[in-house]
Amino acid sequence: MKMEQNDLRSLKGVGPSLESKLNNLDIFKQTDLLFHLPSKYEDRTFITKIGALESDAEAQVEGEILISSMVFRGRRMLMVQISDGTGIMALRFFTFNKYQKDALKKGSILRCFGKTRKTTTGIEMIHPNYEILDPKKKRALPKTLTPVYPTTQGLSQGKLRSLISQALNNKLDNIEDLLPSKIASELNLGPLDDALIETHSPKKESLTINELSPAKKRLVTEELIANQIGMRKIKRASKKQSAIPLTQAEMKERLISKLPFKLTESQKKVSSQISYDMALNQPMMRLLQGDVGSGKTVVAGLAMATAVDSGFQSALMAPTELLAEQHKQNLDEWFGPLGVKTGLLKSKLKAREKRILKESILNGDCQIIIGTHALFQESIEYHNLALVIVDEQHRFGVEQRFSLINKAKRDGVVPHQLIMTATPIPRTLAMTAYGDLDNSIISELPGGRGEIATLCLSEDKRGEVVEKTLREIKKGRQVYWVCPLIEESEDHNRESAEATFKTLSENLKEHRIGLVHGKLSADKKNKAMSEFKKHKLDLLVATTVIEVGVDVPNASMMVIENTERLGLSQLHQLRGRIGRGEHESFCIMLYKNPLGQTAKERLKVIRSSRDGFLISEKDLELRGPGEILGIRQKGVVGLKIADISRDAYLIPKINKVCDQFESDFPEESEKLVKRWIGNQINYRNV
Ligand code: ADP
Ligand code: MG
Numbered sequence: 001m002k003m004e005q006n007d008l009r010s011l012k013g014v015g016p017s018l019e020s021k022l023n024n025l026d027i028f029k030q031t032d033l034l035f036h037l038p039s040k041y042e043d044r045t046f047i048t049k050i051g052a053l054e055s056d057a058e059a060q061v062e063g064e065i066l067i068s069s070m071v072f073r074g075r076r077m078l079m080v081q082i083s084d085g086t087g088i089m090a091l092r093f094f095t096f097n098k099y100q101k102d103a104l105k106k107g108s109i110l111r112c113f114g115k116t117r118k119t120t121t122g123i124e125m126i127h128p129n130y131e132i133l134d135p136k137k138k139r140a141l142p143k144t145l146t147p148v149y150p151t152t153q154g155l156s157q158g159k160l161r162s163l164i165s166q167a168l169n170n171k172l173d174n175i176e177d178l179l180p181s182k183i184a185s186e187l188n189l190g191p192l193d194d195a196l197i198e199t200h201s202p203k204k205e206s207l208t209i210n211e212l213s214p215a216k217k218r219l220v221t222e223e224l225i226a227n228q229i230g231m232r233k234i235k236r237a238s239k240k241q242s243a244i245p246l247t248q249a250e251m252k253e254r255l256i257s258k259l260p261f262k263l264t265e266s267q268k269k270v271s272s273q274i275s276y277d278m279a280l281n282q283p284m285m286r287l288l289q290g291d292v293g294s295g296k297t298v299v300a301g302l303a304m305a306t307a308v309d310s311g312f313q314s315a316l317m318a319p320t321e322l323l324a325e326q327h328k329q330n331l332d333e334w335f336g337p338l339g340v341k342t343g344l345l346k347s348k349l350k351a352r353e354k355r356i357l358k359e360s361i362l363n364g365d366c367q368i369i370i371g372t373h374a375l376f377q378e379s380i381e382y383h384n385l386a387l388v389i390v391d392e393q394h395r396f397g398v399e400q401r402f403s404l405i406n407k408a409k410r411d412g413v414v415p416h417q418l419i420m421t422a423t424p425i426p427r428t429l430a431m432t433a434y435g436d437l438d439n440s441i442i443s444e445l446p447g448g449r450g451e452i453a454t455l456c457l458s459e460d461k462r463g464e465v466v467e468k469t470l471r472e473i474k475k476g477r478q479v480y481w482v483c484p485l486i487e488e489s490e491d492h493n494r495e496s497a498e499a500t501f502k503t504l505s506e507n508l509k510e511h512r513i514g515l516v517h518g519k520l521s522a523d524k525k526n527k528a529m530s531e532f533k534k535h536k537l538d539l540l541v542a543t544t545v546i547e548v549g550v551d552v553p554n555a556s557m558m559v560i561e562n563t564e565r566l567g568l569s570q571l572h573q574l575r576g577r578i579g580r581g582e583h584e585s586f587c588i589m590l591y592k593n594p595l596g597q598t599a600k601e602r603l604k605v606i607r608s609s610r611d612g613f614l615i616s617e618k619d620l621e622l623r624g625p626g627e628i629l630g631i632r633q634k635g636v637v638g639l640k641i642a643d644i645s646r647d648a649y650l651i652p653k654i655n656k657v658c659d660q661f662e663s664d665f666p667e668e669s670e671k672l673v674k675r676w677i678g679n680q681i682n683y684r685n686v
Helices: 016-024 029-036 098-103 158-175 182-186 194-199 214-240 250-258 264-276 298-307 319-337 351-362 398-408 428-434 460-474 498-509 522-532 568-575 597-608 612-624 625-629 633-639 644-664 664-676
Strands: 040-042 058-072 076-083 088-093 111-118 122-124 128-134 146-147 284-292 313-317 344-345 368-371 385-388 416-421 439-442 451-456 480-481 513-516 539-542 557-562 587-591
Touching: 016 460, 029 158, 029 398, 058 088, 058 625, 076 111, 076 385, 088 111, 098 428, 098 451, 098 568, 122 264, 128 439, 146 158, 158 451, 194 264, 214 284, 214 428, 214 644, 214 664, 250 319, 264 298, 264 416, 264 439, 298 319, 298 416, 313 319, 319 368, 319 522, 344 351, 351 368, 428 644, 451 460, 451 597, 460 480, 460 557, 498 664, 513 522, 522 539, 557 568, 568 587, 568 612, 587 597, 597 612, 612 644, 644 664
Parallel strands: 088 122, 284 416, 284 439, 313 368, 313 385, 344 368, 385 416, 451 587, 480 539, 480 557, 513 539, 557 587
Antiparallel strands: 040 146, 058 076, 058 111, 076 088, 111 122, 111 128
8 A cells, every 4th residue: 555545535536526525524634534423323224114103203214106296385395205015105305406306206216214204194204315226136224323424515424424434444454543552551442443443333232322332432532632632732822922911909909999898708819810810921811610699790890900000901701782781880880980991892882982982992092891792803903902801701612712812912912811601610521621721710609698599380380479479579679580482482381481471461560570582672682671670670571691690689589481491500590690689589490390300300409509510510410511511512612522421530530641641742642632623723823
């Protein structure tokens, strides 16, 4: 075999156009194909008789085409019916070319795989995968599960499968084993080639095994090591950049002395960690975790005071305009008396207002700038931005973080960065998703807060809950009523905010009720929120938009509908909206019967604990990392095969071996990062 057999072109059927599609998937060499791993598997090892098909299930069916016709039902489609003697199934295709249409003709034998759907007229599949069988030849069924790969437009699963299996044949024997044998044996890992074979064409049994097989563990471990080392590289690269040292502490002290409360010990501690970082001439890269209500905003304010005092600008980025506005109010209260000018960049500014604001940002008049993504997306030019604070980071994701840093960079100088999140992130997950950041934790809530009693009730108790609501309102308190849906929908299992608003308005006529959800215009949302905040409303019906950050100390009760549908961290966040004043508070979680086992377990956790870290550990266990980070796992961490909730236990061990691996085998560890992370994160350019 020649040396240069690793290029894609030497695979059968790969020309320039296919090659560029593969490049889109970060595949540049044959060996990259080996590490393009399936996102799921299909079981095509057996055929199901049409008569035995269930609805809403993936199945493989074989039959003869009885009818094939073009029909118009609002749009053009190809309608095919097949029979296998036990029943008839319809197949519908909305897009097809002439070749496909001709092949799907009466009398042909078809094998197809797809998701079934029951209709009024029978059972059907929409756009199944299919092949036409030659009646003279027997076509064997696969013995292993069929992998489904992440792909790109114009590149079919069939094509990818054939390329990957070619690459496995060509390259498997000389794939480089990058892990030192000492590490492999210490962590009890199977050989790499077995691992790849099993992953690309697993035996059926391996799907049912929940535990990691040694083969799979091999790949998972490689990927997690690559992730850890990649994160360390990013961290080191970021720390090599230069930043402006911010050291003035006088305004910070003045701000503290004017606060209507005393800082908690935790707030003091993290605030001094932050001051320490900001005084260096390399950028702070710090994650600040603090449970809802732990008082992160004031910590952010103190950091900004240091920047302002040193003569530099700060930007505070919030996930929604609502929160940006709330921050603006808070900061004006604190900074107004000190003569510091703040500015809020919001979408609704008039052209003139916007121009004036942009000018004052450019000339440095405005020292604290608050906004959403708009802070870095629009043509905003800063005078001398030296500190960026991102609130509720879990809504943003890693890529956005990097792009933000790049946009904020000027003349090779980057701003200090503080990333705040209210969702406590289990340590293992934090190491994977935020391994490039230093970590600060606010571990206590300010004192003087009332207790929150949490009750989980079946929704048929709603009447009593309404009465309880009334009593709270009569005491002068305010109530949130949270629904997972905005409008009535086909999903009759979920309460909608609009319907609930109507019913409650009828039931509680003499009280002031507001509605806020994500489909309202920003104006209407803000109006409802600010009226609630000013106690011009007694009851606020809302969707989960109020989940993040909103602060109304007089609200003492929250009703949450369809609790069984929401994640633990989300429930914890919602509940954190109440219990902010001195009053005793009630969180009533309504659920729809019957509850599954997991749902029961989850309610038990949320009822009995207010410890955000414990709750997020449980959530990670029960629902996976996407739930906690607020984004699907892949988007956040970029993992192909490791699953943080399943594999978390490996991370501390892996973390231990990484140091030595990197220092003793610099070349191999570099290659490993490239193998797994490739061009996903270009850490050299951070
Ligand atoms: P979060 O960490 O959820 O962003 P906030 O910063 O919104 O919390 O703070 C919640 C509430 O607690 C605010 O009303 C804030 O003024 C108040 N607060 C913050 N720190 C303290 C403290 N040390 N003592 C009393 N109240 C505090
Ligand atoms: Mg907050």
